[in-house]
Amino acid sequence: MTATIPSLASQYDPSVTESKWQQAWETNQVFKADPDHPGEPYCVVIPPPNVTGSLHMGHAFENALIDTLVRYQRMLGRNTLWLPGTDHASIAVQTILERQLKAEGQSREQVGREAFLERAWRWKEESGGTIVGQLRSLGVSVDWTRERFTMDAGLSKAVLTAFTQLYNEGLIYRGKYMVNWCPASQSAVSDLEVENKEVDGNLWHFRYPLTDGSGYVEVATTRPETMLGDTAVAVNPEDDRYKHIVGKTLMLPIMNREIPVIADAYVDASFGTGCVKITPAHDPNDFEMGKRHNLPMINILNKDGTLNENAGEFQGRDRFVARKNVVKRLEELGNLVKVEPYKHTVPYSDRGKVPVEPLLSTQWFVKIRPLADRTLEFLDQQQDPVFVPERWTKVYRDWLVSLKDWCISRQLWWGHQIPAWYAVDQTNGEITDDTPFVVAASEAEAREKAIAQFGEGVQLVQDPDVLDTWFSSGLWPFSTMGWPDQTKDLATYYPTTTLVTGFDIIFFWVARMTMMAGHFTGKMPFSTVYIHGLVRDENGKKMSKSANNGIDPLLLINKYGTDALRFTLVKEVAGAGQDIKLEYDRKKDESASVEASRNFTNKIWNASRFVMMNLDGQTPAQLGLPDTAKLELADRWILGRYHQTIKQTRAYLDQYGMGEAAKGLYEFIWGDFCDWYIELVKSRLQQPGSESRKVAQQVLAYVLEGTLRLLHPFMPHITEEVWHTLTQSNTTDYLALQRYPEPIDSLINAELEQQFELLIGTIRTIRNLRAESDVKPGAKIQAILESEDDRERQILTAGQSYIQDLAKVEQLTIQAPLVESIVSVEPPLSSHASTPQEQAADLGETLSDLGWTVYKKPALTLIYLLILLIVAKVLLAIIGEMNHIFLISPLLKLIGFGYTVWFIYRYLRTAESRQQFAHQIREFRSKVSGSLTDFEQSDFAGAIEPSSSIPTTVVSTPSQEQQAVGVIGTVQVSIPLAGVVDLDLLRSKLQKDLTRAEAEVQSLSQRLSNPKFVDKAPVDVVQNARTALAEAEKQAEILKSRLDRL
RNA sequence: CGCCCCAUAGCUUAGUGGUAGAGCAUCUGUCUUACAAACAGAGGGUUGCAAGUUCAAAUCUUGCUGGGGCGACCA
Structure with missing residues (x-):
């Protein structure tokens, strides 16, 4: 790729760039995993979006987080696989298809199973393609060659294997139990697919007469129509009010059925009348009681929610119509005592959005305790998996502890058909609750088994029901890798490393995966579960279809770019697991926070443009690393900040602090690099042919190139684009496959950073004074900096040109304050009562100062050094003896100060002598240490070196004039003001x-x-x-x- | 009813015992040669309330208030 640098647009346009790289990554299989790749495996399976969906903000958020982690790990050199795919969403797809059929005036029964499924597959191809395509627009670094779908041949085989094995182990059974029936989808649903909603209902009180005519009992219900299926009334055995009627019978009104009064401890005597009507076929508690007392179980409902033949005169009526009619009828019969308003919770079907009915029916169940207990063992004994944040562990654990058997059959067609074949010839060609069956992985196998059992003439029909979608999703981490076959992928990438998902899915999916994996693979399917929060809308509301407050990620992507959206979402993550809020203006379809990130991409673009325009067309590699001896103050500072940022970013990412890492990079790039470093080197870049310019170019190139790598997991597209231009890499190289930068501790210099803070603070103070005093932004001014601290003056002197450049100062004076102020302030004496160690450190510092500043000639240097070393050694030896003498430290300081004054006067007073001096030092250093080109060997401790070519002006303070004055630290900043103030x-x-x-x-x-x-x-x-x-x-x-x- | 989370500037938030920091927004000035999607500067806080522990509390403890979530539930 050739750099056409100067012609780069001044505004970054993500639309072209992003699709370009998405395509390049995919067509060149940049993210294709190779089990033979070196490095420790790092594997993530995507939480499969369902094929009916389209990309929503939750997907964008989740996948941005995963991609950040995955790209980071890949750049660390791990053998990385991120496996994509979708799930088949049984109920959702079926609902949509049936709606379509209904619109065409048909039903699924009319078209038949085969045609229906054909239709479903066709639909899946289209709709499933949509979400996968949208996923691509997020720039996720998944391995598309390994894309999976829960109904693929391989995954279906996994489901068959899992089912048959569980069945053979006695962990799957078929039986007649109370399930949640969804009349809308006409299927059973699991406990998890039921949402309890609080509604304002009524409590109806009825009176049931005793058959012996000795009176009545009063019962209450929220579902009057269920009385049609009542088979008893229960009281507490200890309840003295009713002891005498236990064993008697009642006449159930309307149905005129004789039902017993039974005693059961379940009944709470203090609630209501203490009498409970019992409908064993339509209430879980009543069901249990019915079993205990051998009560008849009368089902009064049809699959669609209408009442059946057991409801007598109400047969064929919808359950809610029947409710009204039953009440009316009871009122007519004089059995209605009262109606009181009552707030209670009603279970609603998640999918069907209608109240579910507890219904007694024959279904398939997973016996959950053995699986849950196994998983609990992993958790309790090996802390496996680890939840981030940790608090979700308890939620996960509590649920596993109280888990009930899992109803896995669904009366639907779209999904994995249950591999059970009924010998229908045994029950008159029908599948009944008692029809014998065989479970097998294939029809052929089933036939074989059935023949062995029932003879040649056996007539087999497969169970028409399908399995809960989550049954197959529970196998996802290993079924996608080839299980039950022992594939190379499975051996390499399983168990996976991290699972990233929302807290709302811990029960649905996470726990099912851990249970299935524990049972089938003997391992937990992932070592870490990173739980993220929800994306909330601009008002902090949960985004949902029903509230219609979703924000379309594609809209924001089109407007601001994928990188901008992703960065916004990731940056917003505070602590892991916390919800994030996305600003949004619905009238304009704009988001201030995404816009801010878009502006950040533009900043990166322009900073890169600036750097590249100043590299004379050379790449970072061509420029090479700077000679450490030639680095200037600002260079050492930005290199320190850069390596500090590397360290910090890696540390955050290693502990899932994606948001913190993103914020840190934002600050480094925009603040340190753009606002300060680039501004600081501008004047150097305008010195053609100079050494200083070359070094600035090298540092700019080095830091920019590394920063692109640092930022890549967060903003993959723009970094890839700029990196290619900057490095002029050919098309087979990808930033995505480069190594993540490694911090070099020796380049991080806290002391230097602190010193730089003083320079930055001084520049800010001058700018502030200018603004406050209405100095024209363009005007060059005069400024005076006064400090009694020689160290501070030294720093200011070293950064003199920086102050002049960035605060637009023409004449800068750095001096000790007037005598009066020196004597007027004295630090408290006790502050000098430092420890021997501190004094030694002080001394060391003084030594290094002198080492930097004292010598005129290299030969002299060595002599001075030797002398000083001896002096230091002697001093150190006696300091321990006399550290109680307070004068020592001030004395040493005084000596140092006096010496410095002399030194500055002698060597630093004029620009000429300083330049000469700096040159001598460099010469000396290169003689002593050789030319260090490798950063690894370098050491910047010691920090301040006066920069060259500064026109120094020593003038007396024009104290008569008006001045604007500010203070930073103990530095007094004054700007003389001309004219009216x-x-x-x-x-x-x-x-x-x-x-x-x-x-x-x-x-x-x-x-x-x-x-x-x-x-x-x-x-x-x-x-x-x-x-x-x-x-x-x-x-x-x-x-x-x-x-x-x- | 039980459990969990949250409360800091207008908004989003950082800060796990040392006396509150950032981004966005606002206001002022500037098209200064990478960037007006920018630059420079400014204002803005009784850290939800109350007690306690401590030399010292945004931070630890308890209670309260408000917001959110999860689970359970007696007809």
């Missing part, structure tokens, strides 16, 4: 700063005067407080004297 404004500004400083002094001295604080707080905390107090006092003092002079 708003004195009041200046005064109020100073007064405000003064008030703040005085408040600080007040609070700090209060704290320090508290003996308990001084006694009990750690030494360094007290020390920090003292330092802060000294600084605040100094500030206040400067401000006060300025204010006085105004």
Whole structure:
């Protein structure tokens, strides 16, 4: 790829770039996993979206998180597989198809199973393609060659194997039990597919007469129509009010059926009348009681929710119509006592959105305890899997503990048909509750088995029902890799590493996977479960179809780009598992936060453009690494910040802190790199042919290239695009496959960063003063920096050109303050009562200062060094003896100070001598250490080196003029102001700063005067407080004297 | 009824014992040669309320209030 750098547009256009790379990655199979690839395997299976869906914000969020993790791990060199796919969503698809059929005036029974399924597959091809295509637009780094669908041949084989094995082990059974019946989809559903909603209903009170005519009992119900199926009334055996009627019978009104009064401890005597009507076929509790008391179980419902022949006169009526009619009838008969409003919860079908009916029917179940207990063992004994955040472990565990058997049969056609064949010839050609059956992995096998059992003439019919979709999803982590066959993929990538999913799916899916995996593979299917929150709308509401408040990710992608949307979503993640909120203006279809990320992509684009325009067409590789000896202050600073950022980003990503990592990168790129470093090197880039320019180019190229790699997992497209242009790589190289940057600790220099803070603070203070004083933005000014701290002055001097460039200062004066202010402030004596270690450190620092600044000639250097070393050694030896003498430290400082003054006067006063001096140092250093080209060997400790070619102007302070004054640390910043100045404004500004400083002094001295604080707080905390107090006092003092002079 | 989470600037939030920091938004100035999708500057906080522990609490404890979630439920 050739760099056509200067012609790059000044605004980044994601639309072309993003689809270009998505296509390139896929057609070149960049993310195709290879089990033979070196490196520890890292594997994630996608939470399969269902084929009826289209991409929503939750998908975008989830996949952005996964892709960030996966791309990071891939760049770390792990043998990475992210396996994509979809699930078949039995009920959802069936509902849609039946609706279509109904619109055509048909029913599924009319078209028949085969034609129906043909239709379903056709539909799946179209709709399933939609979501997979949309997934592609997110730029996910999945291996499309391994895409799976839960009804693929391979996965279906896994389902058959799992089912037959569980059946043979006695863990799957068929039986007549109470299930949740959804009249809308006309199928049983599992407990999890039922949502309890609180509704305002009524409690109807009825009176059932005793058959012996001795009175009545009063019962209450929220579902009056169920009385048609009542087969008893129960009371608590201890309830004295009713002891005498237990064993008697009642006459059930309307049905005129004689039913017994039974005693059961389940009945709460204190609730209502203490009498409970019992409908064993339509209530789980009543069912249990019915079994205990051998009561008849009368089913009054048809599959579609209408009443059946057992409902007498109400046969054929819808359940809700019947409810009204039953009440009316009872009222007519005089059996209605009262109706009271009653708030209660009603189970609704998740899919059908109608109330489910508890119904007694014959279904297939998984005996769950053995599976759940096995999984609990993994959790309790091996902490496997680990949940991030940890608190979800308890939720997961509690559910496993209280889990009931799982109804897995669905009266639907779309899905995995249950591999059970009934010998219908044994029951008159019908499948009844008692028809004998065989379970087998294929029809042929079933026939073989059946013949053995029932003879040649056996007539077999396969169970028409299908399995719960989650049954197949539960096998997903290993069925997708070839299980039950022992494939290479399975051996390499299973168990998978991390599962990323929402908390709402822990029960549905996570627990089912762990149970199935524990049973079939003897392992947990993933070692970590990362739980993310929901994406909420601009009002903090859950996005849902019913509330119609979804935000279309594709709309935002088209408007701002995939990278921008992804970065927004990931950046918003605070702690793991927390919900995120997406800003959105529905009128304009705009999102402020995505726009901010789009602006960030544009920033990256333009910063890269700037860098590339200044590299003379060379790539980072061609430019090479800078010679460490030639690095300037700003270079060392940005390299330190860069490596610090690498360290931080990796640390965050390693502990799933994707949001924090993203925010850190945003700050580094926009703040450190663009706002400061690029601005700092601009003047150097305008010095053709200079060494300084070359170094700046090298650092720019090095940091930009590495930053692109750092950012790639978060913003894959723009980084890939810029990286190709920057490195002029050919098309077979991909940033996605480069190594993630590694931090070099020796380049991270906290002291240097701190020193740089002073420069940045000074620049800000000057800019602030300019703005406050209405200095024209373009005007070059004069500024005076005063500090009594020689170290501070040294730093300011070293960064002089930076201050001049970025604060537009023409004449910069750095000096010690006037004598009066030197003597007026003295740090508290006790602050110097430092430990021997600290003094030694001080000394070391002084030594290194001198090492940097003292020598005129290389030969002299060595001599001085030797002398100093000896002196230091002697001093160190005696310091231990005399560290109680307070004067030592100030004395040393004084000596150092005096020496520095002399030194500055001698060598640094003029630009000429400084340049010469700097040159000598470099020469000396390269002689001593050789030219270090490898960063690994470098060491920047020591920090400050005066930068060259600074026109220094030493002028006396024009104290008579009006000045704007600010304070940063203990540095006083003044700008002489020409012309008219708003004195009041200046005064109020100073007064405000003064008030703040005085408040600080007040609070700090209060704290320090508290003996308990001084006694009990750690030494360094007290020390920090003292330092802060000294600084605040100094500030206040400067401000006060300025204010006085105004 | 039980369990869990949350509460900090207008919004989104950082800060696990040392005296509150950022981004967005707002206001002011600027088209300064990478970027007006930008740059520079400014204002903005009784850390939900109350007590307690501590020299010191946004941070730990308890209670309360408000918001959200999950689970269970007696007809």
